[in-house]
Amino acid sequence: MIYIIRRLLIEMDYKPGEGFRVDYELESEAEDKFLDVHPFISIKEEGSCILVCLISEGDFLEFDDKNLVVAIASSFRKCSTYTPEMDKNTSLILAVQKNKNASLSIEKQRRIEDDPYYFKKYVLLYSKNELSELKGYVKDGQNILELIKHYIYNKENFNKYKEHPDNNQLYSIITNLSTKIPIIPMDFSNSNELFDVNKHFEEKFEAKHTKKQREGVEELIKLVSQFPEDDLQSIDKLIAFSSSLKSVLSEGEIN
Template identity: 35%
Template sequence: MINIIKSVLFDCGYEDVVQTEIEFEKLEYKIDIFKNEYIGSQVFIVLQTLESQLVSLSSIKDFIIEIANFFRESDIYLPDMDKNTSLVYCVKNDINSEKLDVLKVKIEDDPFYFKKYVFSYSEAEADELKKLCKQRRQTPHELIQTYILDANNFSRFKKNASNEKVYRLVSELLIKIPVIPIKFKTQGQIKSVPDFLQEIQKCNDNEVGKLDRIIQTLFDSERNLEQPELIDEILEDWGFACMEDENE
């Protein structure tokens, strides 16, 4: 799964500047640190772990402090990174524990050190995504673009999420790595979320949990929104000013 995340972040303008391991409670955890090529203070720290390891930790707070101390002692650290660094827990499901959902909320709601996201996946989901990329001859970044906006995929997912595992995985990637662009064509031009993210030089803190509202906006046919109105509403859901306000 880490290779999929790497591919996505590379396509979003990030480079993998650190690959290492840290030890906590006698276990080793792989860490990759990605830095934006254009805005050096924007950083993603991706931590790989098994679900069984994460739920058995004696102190999540101490674990985060350990990661923060390691990051601040690294050669790439700059003070400007403090407010622009996101920690992504890449969690491979191996026990399907009910504790994981509770732990996700606890981790992501913690306001200290980093913006934090918990991305969980099964090996079967990751394999299916890789298979689909190969069949369609698309990179993961390209697949996310097309798959998330496909009305048929969305409809199957809403009817029974277990029958559309790739959609769940793609949705999770979109939420937990909130620099992935969703491109909409309007008046011959491409408008994308990262254009706005780069202008403000940081991710919006309230992106998690907004995907359902965005998807509903995209596929609510009864409202019959025109393209420019659709773009404005989606950007508003993400927390950005509408296009007209931005141009004033």
């Protein structure tokens, strides 16, 4: 994956900087582990930098994300690549190959990306099969950025993904790359529509349920959000919520 990201960043006028290594601890490991960090510095924008790290899913789930980010920031400031202007213009990309704990990885991904401190953080989750599909699509000597843009702009590819999302791993990893590498330029001004996966599922809900049903679901969500945290664990409450949701989806009214 680092080879793909490296080529992409170079195509977008970023040059490799001096790499560095960060040590971190895992409770399950007797010895400290290390993470190689690859900096890329913008040729056109002074002080703009992207740090890229590859990490296994197991280590990703186990490490203390706040401590690791602090360690990366501290080590970064000591390397020759760093300039003070980069403090506010550096993004960190953690590339994580998924294995068996995808749902846990997604939960941690959100927590890391929502953390406002140190860097703008992006977690690129991908599977071994997705990476294999991407490598098969990207040939040596081809411009990866143009291939990605061409693939995403092609409405036929999106339609195939809509029909069989679980069987279209190439679309999944390409759209993931386009959102997790923050500098990839995507211009949909010449397209008839923006092929947004979230929008697609929203439209499916709109088509399937009436306005009355949607309003009922929204009201239920508001009610549940008002439950005290400990009360939400109540079996009675959860059963009542489940029953009400079923009623809303069938009739549009709250019990």
